[in-house]
Each structure stands twice: as C-alpha cells, then as structure tokens.
Amino acid sequence: MKLSCTLALAAAAFAAGACSSLETVQPWEKGYLAKPEMTFEGDRLENAYMEHIYFSKEAASGGAGAGGGGCGCN
C-alpha cells in the first residue's frame, strides 16, 4: 500500500492546494461543466468494450475505479 498511500496523500494535497489558490466557480457559472462530455464517465458500454480489449492485450489495467469483472482473456 506504500505507493498508493503516497499517491492518495498527494491527491489530498493537490485538492487542498487547488481549493486554496483557485477562484470558486459559482453555481450559475457551471453551465459548461454540466455538459455530459465534461464529465469523466463517458459511454458505459463503449468504455467496457475498450477496457476489456486493452485488458486482454496489455499487461496494465484499471485506473478509473475499483472493481470490474475478470475473464479468461488475459
């Protein structure tokens, strides 16, 4: 867990630093941020297909969250 603990602390520091040095975006200024293409989710089925393909052809995997099913493809 050592590397992930270090990175988690870096993420928290990043957030703290970002919060303190950035101007607050007001609720009425979030129109562009609310667009679906500005989120990080993307198309669920397309992402699932592509992640499965990369999982079966490359050694690296994951990154966006915890979990996801395994397969005999790797």
Place this chain on the structure above:
Amino acid sequence: MAATDARNSHGALVGQAILAAAMTMPCLQQAARAESAPESALLSYKYLDYQESQPGEERIGVKAQAVSLLMPFAGAWSVQGSYTKDVVSGASPRFWTKGSASMRDTREAVDASVTRYFSHDTLTVGANFSDENDYRSKGFAISGTHATEDKNTTFNYGFAVSNDDITALGLEESKRKVDWAFGVTQTLTQTDIVQLMVTDVDGKGYYSDPYKFNDMRPDSRHQNTALLRWNHHFIGPGSTLRMSYRYYTDSWDVKAHTFGVEYFQPLPDGWTLTPSVRIYDQSAADFFVSEADFPGSGQYHSYDQRLSAFGAHTYGLRVSKTFENRWSVEVMYAKYLQRTGWRLFGEGSTGLDPFDASILQLGVSYRF
C-alpha cells in the same frame, strides 16, 4: 502471507473507518434531495466487431452484444444493470507470436448496481458476474463520492472484491482480488475540470495461462495506478478536449504509461464527431523470456507477448446523431497497432511480430 494478511486487514479497517465516517456525516442524515440523480432513464444497446491480425497467423475475432439500462426511481435513487454476450473464435499464439491454439467460446456477463443520492454525497453498491466455458468471475463493489459545500471539489472512493474460478484444461484453480480506489475531482474554471485517481489492487491465486507454452507465473500480483484526467471546454466552437495520463506499476515489474486525447465536436442537427488517439508504453514483466533470453532461468517464466515490452497506438473516430433529444445512434471505429519498436521509455522486446486489431462499435440508445 502474514504480512499480506496484515496489509489486507489494515486496508479493510481503513475502508470500514471511511464508510463509518461517511455514514455519520450530518449531510447523510438530512432529507434526501436528488440534486445529482439522473433526470431520465437511458436504455442502450451496443454491438462490437473486433478482429485481430498478425503476419502469417490466424488470430482472435470477437462479436459481442451488450445492453444497459440506467433508471432513476423514488427521487433519490437510481439502478443500473447491463448484460453482455461475447462470441470469441480464432486462435491465439502459444509462445511469443508463434504457434496457434484454436478456440471458440461464448462469454456472458451481467452487472447491477444501486445508487443513493444525497445533497453532497452518493453511495453505490454493485455486483458483477461473468461465465465462460473455462472461467467464472464474481465480484462485489461499493463506491461513493463526497462534495464540498460549494461542490467544486469531490472526493471519490471505492472498494471491490472478486473471486475467479479457472477450470481450463481440467484445472481447478482460483484467484481473488481486493481493489481500493481514492480520488479527487476539482473544478478549476468555468471550462476546466480535473480528476486524480489512485488505485491499489492485491491479487492472489492462479495467474498462469494454461493455453500458453510452459507458462509459469507468480501466485500473486500487486498493482498500482495513478490516473490524471483533464477536460477543457472551448466556448467558441462548443467543443471539449479530454486528456488523460495513467501511470501503472506492479509486482511483476511491469511499468506502463498511457496517454489519451479525445476531441468532442458537436455539429449542427444533433451530429457529433470525436476523434481520439491513445499512446501506450509498457516494460516487460521480469519473468518474460524473450527470444534472446531463451530458455530463461528461474522459478517463473512466460513467453506471452502481452507481458513483453512494447508500444501501442490506438486511432479512433466516433460519429453520433441524436434525434429529438431522445434517440441516439453512434458508430465508432478504432485501429489498434502494437509494435515492439514503438516504446516511449526503454527498449522493446526482440523477435515479436507486429500485432493489429480493428474495432467497430455500433450503438443505439433511448432516453425516456
């Protein structure tokens, strides 16, 4: 094993503490307001046609169909489920990029999750199951988000466990994984949002590939990633640039870098165009045996091309058309190219043929 058990126990205790803290926060005790619940349901269908190619060899082809439903209910809840069926046929190499092991298999997978929305938090619980003739996977996951008062900063967390059973070629083996994920999403400006996610995956069990020649891998694998994503909206053209970088490292000594860029461009009459590029680099696992190192020495060894050192490019284009803000049709084509000479950081493994894959996705979705 004792140190690993201690580490897993520590991780479980940390997870329980986080969930306990989340459950006692005042915002979760307030009456629910579904500010982030989806406004409408979404039913999606997507077809995949995937075909590999490698000089002089037959390779794998996959035809898959998937359906997904996302539905809000009771104001502060949503439920999501999906079903996928793959038909895989063709052949994969038995060692390096040589030999052929023909196969045909059907894989079915289902997943379902329920999300509760609070004023500044979400909590999602889900399960997944997949089955093919020689491999079965079961998993459970819990994840959540917590936003600050101004909702410009959101903390993300996730925990998952999975159990896989491998019955290929008469084996009775299994594999278990525990995943942790933590992240933070931060709005920077009216047109910029960034996210940093870190994950930790601890796996134990059977990792060797029984279809590969003399494949003997360690019975554990510890994986870590750090993923940084940045979305920027261009007000003038109404387009969005989506960028990402992932660093990956594991206990097999694989290190990988993944760079991704997508440019989403809305066009008149509900059309959109999204070109994309993905650049990938990986080092070899420490037990990968290249042609130069053959036959290799040591307790563990693999000739699996997928554990070699190589670079890979993916070039994609997605086109979609939305009708009356309800129906949406899309086509996505991508070309995947893997070459040992395309590494960004370090030398590629020798003696391996190029590997290509063509990926075509056709989808339709209905919002109601």
